[in-house]
Amino acid sequence: MSGAGENPVSIVQIDRINFIATWWVNITKVDGVSLDSMTIFYNSTNHQYFVTVVSGIKDILVVIDLMKQKIISRISNFDLPSYLCYDNKTDAFYGMQRSINKLGCRLVRLNPYNGTTNVLSDDFNNYEPSAEN
Known part of the structure; x- marks a missing residue:
């Protein structure tokens, strides 16, 4: 995994019946992301994940489009x-x-x-x- 970092962080969607990964999004490059500092919400209608992470003294809300595998919104707010x-x-x-x-x-x-x-x-x-x- 060149350039992905030593410990990449990803959101993975799992097929509940076959228990295999169907989609994934690497969110390693989002500032402040670590496994112990995030909360994840999922919008099943639009296939979007909402991730809250701590970055320094402020929180960041990141919206990720699962189908396109990209960040579509990022709100940094004290x-x-x-x-x-x-x-x-x-x-x-x-x-x-x-x-x-x-x-x-x-x-x-x-x-x-x-x-x-x-x-x-x-x-x-x-x-x-x-x-x-």
């Missing part, structure tokens, strides 16, 4: 919402975004293709995005 969940029906991400200039957060919808966000809730004052119960 305010990428926390705890993103992807919804196939609306083709959007939902997550919690920290409030600006005060302690709090709000529910937002993120467009994975251009990085725009829509605020869906009032601020939850005195709360931070958290996975704790």
Whole structure:
């Protein structure tokens, strides 16, 4: 594997019946990609993967077209919402975004293709995005 790096990172689509790889995308060249720093969501309608990776102090959302095996969108944002969940029906991400200039957060919808966000809730004052119960 010349030029692919010592430990290439790929997304592989597996045929569930025959258990063989049907498609793959090498994402080694995406900044900050490592096996322990990514979350993957899949859009089965458009055959696209959405990968969130950590790069330094910011998160990056990468959209990969599986059929064309190429990156079609890359969003680098210091305010990428926390705890993103992807919804196939609306083709959007939902997550919690920290409030600006005060302690709090709000529910937002993120467009994975251009990085725009829509605020869906009032601020939850005195709360931070958290996975704790």
